[in-house]
Structures are given as C-alpha cells and as structure tokens.
Amino acid sequence: MRIDRVGLADLARGAAFLGSGGGGDPHYGRLLAQAEVARHGPIEVVALDSLPDDALVAPCGWIGAPTVSAEKLPNGREAAAGLRRLERLEGRKIDAVMPIEIGGGNGLAPMIAAAQLGLAVVDADGMGRAFPESQMAIFNIRGLSACPAILTAASGSTILIEGSDNLAHERIARGVAVAMGGIAHMVEYPLTGAQARENAIRGSISAAIRIGAAIREARSGREDPFGALFDALRGSGLYGHAGELFDGKIVDLERETRAGFSVGRVIVEGFGGGEQLELLFQNENLIARRAGQVCAMVPDIITIMDRETADTITTEKLKYGQRVKVIGAAAPRLLREARALAVVGPAAFGFTESYRPVEALNGWERD
Amino acid sequence: MRVGVDVGGTNTDAVLMEGEKVVAWTKCPTSPEVSVGVAAAIDAVIGKAGIERQSISSVMVGTTHFTNALVERNGLDRVGVLRLASPSGEALPPMTDWPADLASAVGDAVFLLPGGYEVDGREIAPLDEGKIREAARDLRRKRISAVAIASVFAPLNAGMENRAAAILKEEHPDASITLSSAIGRIGLIERENAAILNAALTTLAGRIVVSFESALRDLGIAAPLYITQNDGTLISAARAAAYPVTTIGSGPTNSMRGAAFLTGCRDAIVMDVGGTTTDIGVLTSGFPRESSIAVDIGGVRTNFRMPDVLALGFGGGTRVHLDPALYRSNRLDESSLRIGPDSVGYRITEEAMIFGGGVLTASDVAVAAGQARFGDPARLPSFSPAALACILTRFRRMLEEGIDRMKTSREGATVLAVGGGSFLIPEPLTGASRIIRAPHAHVANAVGAAIAQVGWQVEQVVNYDSVPRATVMERLRAEARSRVIAAGGDPATVEVVDVEEIFLSYLSGRTAQVRVRAVADLGSGFAQAEVRGEATSGVIDAH
Numbered sequence: 001m002r003i004d005r006v007g008l009a010d011l012a013r014g015a016a017f018l019g020s021g022g023g024g025d026p027h028y029g030r031l032l033a034q035a036e037v038a039r040h041g042p043i044e045v046v047a048l049d050s051l052p053d054d055a056l057v058a059p060c061g062w063i064g065a066p067t068v069s070a071e072k073l074p075n076g077r078e079a080a081a082g083l084r085r086l087e088r089l090e091g092r093k094i095d096a097v098m099p100i101e102i103g104g105g106n107g108l109a110p111m112i113a114a115a116q117l118g119l120a121v122v123d124a125d126g127m128g129r130a131f132p133e134s135q136m137a138i139f140n141i142r143g144l145s146a147c148p149a150i151l152t153a154a155s156g157s158t159i160l161i162e163g164s165d166n167l168a169h170e171r172i173a174r175g176v177a178v179a180m181g182g183i184a185h186m187v188e189y190p191l192t193g194a195q196a197r198e199n200a201i202r203g204s205i206s207a208a209i210r211i212g213a214a215i216r217e218a219r220s221g222r223e224d225p226f227g228a229l230f231d232a233l234r235g236s237g238l239y240g241h242a243g244e245l246f247d248g249k250i251v252d253l254e255r256e257t258r259a260g261f262s263v264g265r266v267i268v269e270g271f272g273g274g275e276q277l278e279l280l281f282q283n284e285n286l287i288a289r290r291a292g293q294v295c296a297m298v299p300d301i302i303t304i305m306d307r308e309t310a311d312t313i314t315t316e317k318l319k320y321g322q323r324v325k326v327i328g329a330a331a332p333r334l335l336r337e338a339r340a341l342a343v344v345g346p347a348a349f350g351f352t353e354s355y356r357p358v359e360a361l362n363g364w365e366r367d
Numbered sequence: 368m369r370v371g372v373d374v375g376g377t378n379t380d381a382v383l384m385e386g387e388k389v390v391a392w393t394k395c396p397t398s399p400e401v402s403v404g405v406a407a408a409i410d411a412v413i414g415k416a417g418i419e420r421q422s423i424s425s426v427m428v429g430t431t432h433f434t435n436a437l438v439e440r441n442g443l444d445r446v447g448v449l450r451l452a453s454p455s456g457e458a459l460p461p462m463t464d465w466p467a468d469l470a471s472a473v474g475d476a477v478f479l480l481p482g483g484y485e486v487d488g489r490e491i492a493p494l495d496e497g498k499i500r501e502a503a504r505d506l507r508r509k510r511i512s513a514v515a516i517a518s519v520f521a522p523l524n525a526g527m528e529n530r531a532a533a534i535l536k537e538e539h540p541d542a543s544i545t546l547s548s549a550i551g552r553i554g555l556i557e558r559e560n561a562a563i564l565n566a567a568l569t570t571l572a573g574r575i576v577v578s579f580e581s582a583l584r585d586l587g588i589a590a591p592l593y594i595t596q597n598d599g600t601l602i603s604a605a606r607a608a609a610y611p612v613t614t615i616g617s618g619p620t621n622s623m624r625g626a627a628f629l630t631g632c633r634d635a636i637v638m639d640v641g642g643t644t645t646d647i648g649v650l651t652s653g654f655p656r657e658s659s660i661a662v663d664i665g666g667v668r669t670n671f672r673m674p675d676v677l678a679l680g681f682g683g684g685t686r687v688h689l690d691p692a693l694y695r696s697n698r699l700d701e702s703s704l705r706i707g708p709d710s711v712g713y714r715i716t717e718e719a720m721i722f723g724g725g726v727l728t729a730s731d732v733a734v735a736a737g738q739a740r741f742g743d744p745a746r747l748p749s750f751s752p753a754a755l756a757c758i759l760t761r762f763r764r765m766l767e768e769g770i771d772r773m774k775t776s777r778e779g780a781t782v783l784a785v786g787g788g789s790f791l792i793p794e795p796l797t798g799a800s801r802i803i804r805a806p807h808a809h810v811a812n813a814v815g816a817a818i819a820q821v822g823w824q825v826e827q828v829v830n831y832d833s834v835p836r837a838t839v840m841e842r843l844r845a846e847a848r849s850r851v852i853a854a855g856g857d858p859a860t861v862e863v864v865d866v867e868e869i870f871l872s873y874l875s876g877r878t879a880q881v882r883v884r885a886v887a888d889l890g891s892g893f894a895q896a897e898v899r900g901e902a903t904s905g906v907i908d909a910h
Contacts, residue, residue: 028459028556031459031463031464031556032458032459035458035459035460035463036458065486067553067869067880068486070553070554070555070556071486071519071520071553071554071555072452072455072456072483072485072486072491072519072520072555073452073455073456073458073459073519073555073556074455074456074458074459075453075454075455075456075457075458076457076458076459077458112458154454154455154456154491155454155455155491155492156454181455181485181486181487181489181491182485182486182487271771316869321656321774323772
C-alpha cells in the first residue's frame with residue numbers, strides 16, 4: 001500500500017478519531033507529511049508479517065505540549081537526525097519506522113522521515129489509540145525497553161537516553177522536551193522485526209486510513225458519516241465494535257491542569273432534555289457515564305465528534321454549547337489483556353470501577 | 368453627534384446618533400465604488416436631521432469590502448514574506464496550504480530567516496541583520512513593497528519582528544510592513560497567514576480609506592473617521608489602512624452589538640434577517656460569542672477572533688418556488704414547495720410581486736399573510752389559507768432550527784429581531800422565550816458601528832507556580848484597563864469583558880496562556896488619541 005496526499009488526509013482524520021479526545025490535532029502533522037510527499041513522492045506502507053525477524057524497526061513520535069507545537073513548528077530534519085543517531089548506535093541500517101501512537105498528531109509523525117529517507121512504514125503502532133505517557137505503550141506493557149531513545153530538537157541537538165527503567169525514561173524525556181523548547185521528536189522502543197510482529201498493534205495505520213476515507217466518502221456522497229465510521233471500525237479487524245454512546249449538546253465543561261495534564265469533566269445533554277452523559281478526561285477521554293451508569297471506559301475509545309460533520313473534537317477544543325455525538329469503539333485486543341489493563345485500564349487512571357468492554361456495556365456484541 | 372455606517376453587499380445603512388438616541392437613519396443601495404454610497408448615506412442622515420455638519424464629532428464605518436477582495440482575488444498586492452523561525456518551521460514554508468490561485472496572486476517572495484522565541488522566552492536563534500538587509504534589497508529590486516513579518520511566539524514577544532521591520536525600512540523605505548504580532552494570536556501558521564493576507568490588501572486598503580476620507584471632506588465633515596473591527600471595537604482610519612484584515616468580520620459584530628444596544632439585552636440570540644440571508648449569532652454579556660473553529664478567509668486558515676454566526680439562506684428577497692397553479696390549493700404537498708436558497712437580492716424592488724415583478728419572494732408571502740405591510744398588496748395573486756400556512760410553516764421551521772443550533776441551554780432564549788427582513792420572524796417561535804423588536808432594529812448594524820468602543824487585549828504566558836494566579840490576573844486586568852484608557856477610552860466606562868485561560872498541558876508546572884480584553888466607550892479626548900486595538904504581551908516567569 002502507498003500513501004499519497006489524499007491518503008494522508010484520510011490518515012489524519014482517522015488518527016484524530018483514534019486519539020480518543022487526545023493526541024493533539026493532526027492538522028500540522030498532515031500539512032508536514034503532505035509537504036514531504038509533494039517533495040519525495042508517496043510513502044510505502046508494509047505489513048508487520050513482511051518484516052524479517054532481525055529487522056530494525058524504529059517507533060517515532062513527538063513529545064511535548066500541543067500548544068507549543070502550534071507555534072514552534074518542526075525543522076523537518078528532526079526525525080531523520082534521530083534515526084541516523086540510532087543507526088550509528090546500533091551499527092546498522094533501520095529497516096522501517098512506525099508511529100509510537102496512532103491517535104492524534106503522532107499518527108502522522110513517522111511519515112516525514114519515511115518520505116525523506118525512502119523508508120517503509122509498518123502498518124502498526126505502539127498504542128492503538130492515544131495515551132498521555134510513553135510507558136503506556138504496548139511495548140512497555142510487554143516488557144520491552146524504551147531505550148536507547150533519542151530526542152531531537154528543531155535546532156538539531158540530540159539527546160540519547162539509555163537505561164532499563166521505562167518510567168524513568170518517560171520522566172527524563174519529558175524534562176528534556178521542556179528544555180528543548182516544549183516540543184521534541186523522539187525515537188524510542190527500538191524493536192527487532194520479531195518483537196514488532198509479536199507485540200505491536202497490528203493494522204492500525206490501514207484502519208485509520210479506512211476510517212478517514214469512510215468519513216470523507218460519506219460526506220461527499222451526502223450520506224451519514226457516522227454509519228460509514230461504524231462500518232469502517234467494525235470492518236477494520238482491530239476495533240471490532242463501535243456505536244453511538246450519546247447525541248446531544250455540551251451543557252457543562254470544567255477543566256484544570258494537574259501535574260501538566262489537562263484534567264476535566266464534560267456534560268452532554270440530550271436534545272429532548274433530561275438524560276445526560278458525563279465524560280471525564282485527562283488529555284484523553286477516560287470514562288463515560290450515561291444517566292449515571294458507566295457506558296464506556298479506558299482503554300476503549302471514546303471520541304466526541306461534531307454531530308453534523310463527524311469532525312473529531314479533541315479535549316482542548318471542547319466548548320460549551322457544541323452539538324456533538326459521543327462515539328465508543330472497542331480497544332484492540334492486546335490492550336484488553338490483564339497485563340495491559342494494569343497499565344492503561346481504569347485503575348491506572350484512578351477509577352475504582354473494574355474494566356468492562358464497551359460492547360458488553362451497550363449490547364453491541366452481536367454487531 | 369456621531370454617524371455610524373454599515374456597508375453591506377446590498378445596502379449601505381447610516382444612522383446619526385446623539386448620545387443614546389437615534390436622531391436619523393437611512394438605507395441606500397451599495398454603490399460599485401463604495402465611498403459614493405457611503406457619502407450618499409451620510410448626506411441623507413444629515414439632511415433628514417437638519418443639523419450642522421460641524422456638530423458631527425466622529426464617523427464610524429463598517430465595511431465588507433476587504434473580505435470581498437480576498438474572496439474574489441481582486442486588486443491584491445504581491446507580498447514579500449519574512450519568517451523569523453529558522454531552524455524551526457522550515458518543514459512548512461509560508462503559504463503551504465493555500466489555494467493555488469490565491470498563492471499565485473500573492474507571489475512567492477518568501478524568506479526563511481533565523482529568529483523567533485521559545486515558549487520560555489529564550490531565542491530560537493539570534494536575528495541575522497545581514498540576511499534581513501539582503502531580503503529587503505531583493506524585495507526592493509523586485510518592486511515588492513507589501514511585506515509580512517512573522518516570528519515564532521511573537522504574541523509573547525514582538526521584539527524581533529519590530530527590529531526586523533526597522534532594518535527592512537532602512538533598506539526599503541517604500542515598504543508597507545505587516546507584523547504578525549499586531550494582528551494575531553498563538554498559532555504561527557494562522558497568524559502568518561493573516562499577516563500575509565493583510566499585506567496583500569495594502570494598496571486596496573489605502574485607496575478605500577483615502578476615498579472615505581475625501582468623501583467626508585467633500586461633504587464638509589471635519590470629524591475623524593474610524594473603522595470597526597471584527598471584535599466590535601474601533602481603529603482609526605490610518606490604522607485600518609495599515610491593518611485592513613482586522614476589519615473583515617465586523618458586519619455581524621456590528622449588527623449584534625447594535626441589537627444589544629437598542630434593546631438593552633446583553634444575553635440573547637440575535638437574528639439579523641437581510642435580503643438574502645439570516646445571520647444568527649449569540650450575545651453573551653453584550654458581546655458576540657466567538658467561533659471556536661479556525662476561520663477560513665478566501666480558503667486560507669486564520670485564527671481571528673470572529674463572531675460565531677450561522678448563516679441561513681433565507682431573507683426578504685428569498686425566492687419561494689411553487690407552481691402558481693398550486694397557490695390556491697387546499698392541500699399543498701410539502702415536496703412541491705422549495706424555499707430559496709436563491710434570492711432576488713437588491714432587485715427586490717423590481718422583481719418581487721408586491722413591487723410589480725413576477726417573482727414570488729418571502730416578502731410577498733409575508734405581506735399576503737399580513738405579517739408585513741409594504742409594496743402594493745393588490746398586485747399579489749390570491750393564495751388559499753392552506754398554501755400560505757404551508758409556506759409560513761417552512762419559514763418558521765428554518766428559523767426554529769437555526770435558533771436550536773445556536774442556543775446553549777434548554778431554556779428558551781430571548782431573540783432580538785433585527786435587519787430589514789425581520790418582519791419574517793413569526794411569533795411565537797419555538798426556542799424563543801420572547802422576541803424583541805426594537806425601534807430602529809432594521810438599521811441595527813449601523814447603530815452597532817456608531818456605538819463601537821475602544822478595546823485592548825493583553826496576552827501573556829504565566830506560570831502559576833511562581834506567581835499566584837490571583838496576582839497575575841489582577842496585574843493583567845489592571846494593564847488592560849490602563850491601556851484602554853490610554854487609547855482614548857472613557858475611564859468611567861472601562862470594563863474587562865473577557866478573560867481566557869489556556870493551560871499548556873505537558874509543560875512542567877501550571878503554565879497557562881492568559882488573555883484579558885478590556886473595552887470602554889469613547890472618551891472626550893478620543894478624537895486626538897490614536898486608537899490602537901492591538902495586543903500587548905510578554906512572558907511572566909515562565910520556565
């Protein structure tokens with residue numbers, strides 16, 4: 001599969017949905033990738049199974065504050081510099097890149113280097129959605145090391161982090177990103193082909209493209225974009241169940257910053273009045289309660305969308321009065337294993353409710 | 368006394384106001400050369416009021432002319448763009464995502480130069496004066512004198528943009544320079560886009576402002592001229608000539624501010640029914656609610672503060688498509704009826720049936736139903752009560768759906784009916800707890816221009832871990848207030864109207880971007896003061 005200009009726009013739309021309210025607006029990521037594709041031609045996407053066991057695969061992403069990234073834009077050579085540094089360290093060539101996180105702006109992150117260096121992008125990622133911290137990647141959950149990891153600033157400065165503690169890595173990387181001006185490119189969790197095949201979230205890039213294309217085509221054919229979205233998710237083989245959790249208007253919104261995270265609560269009220277949905281977020285949407293009953297919880301995907309256009313509204317863009325649909329989708333299977341739920345399940349975010357799948361909570365099992 | 372003028376696509380409206388009283392008003396057709404229509408409208412209100420020209424203290428004009436120029440790619444200048452950001456931002460050069468026709472009209476004289484600031488105030492790279500001189504000489508050779516300068520985090524520190532402008536001016540004295548820091552907010556691409564669009568309007572804006580000024584001179588009016596901005600505040604004519612892009616969304620703002628003034632309602636939904644469209648906006652605390660999405664101007668993404676307006680294709684000149692054989696039908700099938708979206712627009716006085724024309728318009732139906740009395744009802748065909756009811760129900764449903772899309776709470780909203788076609792708003796209306804029709808509501812937009820205020824916005828990035836939030840807020844509020852007074856605002860009426868706080872998640876500590884906006888009525892010293900609506904900014908203790 002090759003990704004061209006239109007494919008990148010579809011990927012951006014799909015990645016925004018998979019961000020579950022977080023991951024940042026992929027607008028700039030799309031523009032950057034489109035500019036590189038215009039210079040270097042389309043990007044090759046390969047399946048996980050095509051990787052040799054001893055291939056070197058480098059997950060890429062941006063770390064820092066989305067607000068800063070809207071002002072201080074990349075130089076464009078950060079990813080290539082980080083990847084070259086990894087190659088020198090490993091004494092060999094990188095065979096392929098992948099997004100560390102498919103959700104939000106990072107879903108587009110590896111496309112820039114892939115276009116510049118002629119590298120293939122693996123149809124997979126490390127989160128299957130968006131999460132706020134590096135150690136929430138499936139690779140940490142499954143015991144792989146984040147290091148060596150390389151951060152690169154727009155100036156070209158690079159920092160190498162080595163060590164065995166993935167939590168310490170996340171804290172150091174966060175601090176380095178601040179020192180680099182609030183945003184930096186990071187190559188982390190370098191993988192062998194075998195490790196990638198066994199642990200990565202399989203098929204998430206093609207799923208995101210499929211989601212974005214479905215919404216685009218439904219809009220241009222004046223069909224229901226939500227019906228098309230659900231069909232695309234169910235047909236993706238990765239996000240097997242999906243549906244509408246709620247339809248209404250935002251009638252209350254509270255937010256504050258705690259330890260660098262945007263934490264808050266949004267209330268959506270049905271148009272007939274009466275029934276409400278309460279959604280709690282910490283950068284990403286974490287738990288939805290409809291009429292007081294939990295109807296979706298992390299790591300399942302909960303995304304608020306404009307009810308007319310099916311544009312994803314990230315948590316930082318939520319506003320009082322917006323007319324929205326709240327959409328739920330099943331998380332990839334790997335995120336629902338017990339060892340994953342310990343790191344990215346409700347308890348990891350401080351909720352006392354134990355995890356129940358979104359399809360069980362909404363009677364979607366037979367969809 | 369003040370004159371307020373609103374130049375729309377169809378009509379140029381003017382009002383003469385003394386204090387809070389509308390002394391005279393007029394509606395004239397908009398002329399191809401806009402200043403001719405403006406002069407005619409001002410002359411008409413002065414004539415109606417029978418006053419001396421010397422008693423006019425100020426003239427405020429709102430115009431859609433610059434928007435139209437951008438949308439039509441008409442009369443634009445080629446622009447030189449200096450971006451101070453390198454090495455950051457090189458992956459996305461200026462105008463990357465622009466429509467090709469607009470980008471080619473504006474040209475490709477782009478310079479990516481070292482500079483810009485980090486969010487914590489450090490320099491990304493020092494300014495390279497030699498490279499700026501080179502760029503300036505290059506632009507001069509190419510005879511490009513409209514220039515846009517944008518640096519990273521310029522809303523927090525405009526120092527580099529100012530310095531670059533001074534150097535550029537030394538090498539290229541004819542240059543007209545737009546600084547991004549003077550017109551935009553955080554978001555480099557969007558702010559740079561706005562600066563480039565502004566620079567592209569340099570010649571046109573200069574010409575329009577001069578034509579307004581000479582029209583006033585020809586009328587024997589010595590009072591100063593002001594132009595209204597997107598946010599409902601004023602800038603001097605000289606500043607509007609330099610920053611035309613800040614005025615392009617002023618139409619809906621003026622109409623909403625005028626509605627608030629005429630009714631005394633500060634929280635309401637405003638329905639402005641014109642000849643072709645109905646603009647529905649929301650007033651909160653007397654000001655228009657702003658759009659939360661990126662504002663697209665002529666296909667270019669910007670981040671202006673613009674009113675959140677829903678435009679429905681429904682106005683006084685909207686065509687009602689119905690087979691004349693069905694006018695007397697007793698059971699009209701919904702599918703045989705279509706409302707608009709086409710409109711006869713300004714030709715309503717020739718084409719509508721009540722004026723002897725052959726086109727059935729929304730106004731004809733309103734007159735037939737007794738909702739309005741104008742034109743000649745005798746020229747209307749006869750309608751069955753069922754047919755009339757069916758058409759009116761469709762009108763009603765369009766408006767009710769529009770209210771529902773804009774209102775933010777389940778309770779009914781107060782609706783302020785304004786504009787020349789406001790007779791089309793029926794009562795009662797679902798979603799509206801009450802509908803207020805104020806005297807002079809048909810010229811609310813011109814009233815909004817006449818009562819426009821002086822404004823100032825202060826924007827800073829603050830770290831609440833080093834300075835308590837309350838201290839920061841108090842400091843910023845005080846600065847915004849004193850800036851408004853310095854800009855000519857009446858100290859007795861200064862008011863902080865908006866405080867916005869955006870937390871910069873993922874930065875250490877509690878860092879937020881805070882914007883405080885204050886406004887005031889014109890003070891008596893206003894005529895002499897230079898009105899400046901721009902933002903001031905800086906970084907407080909961020910690290």
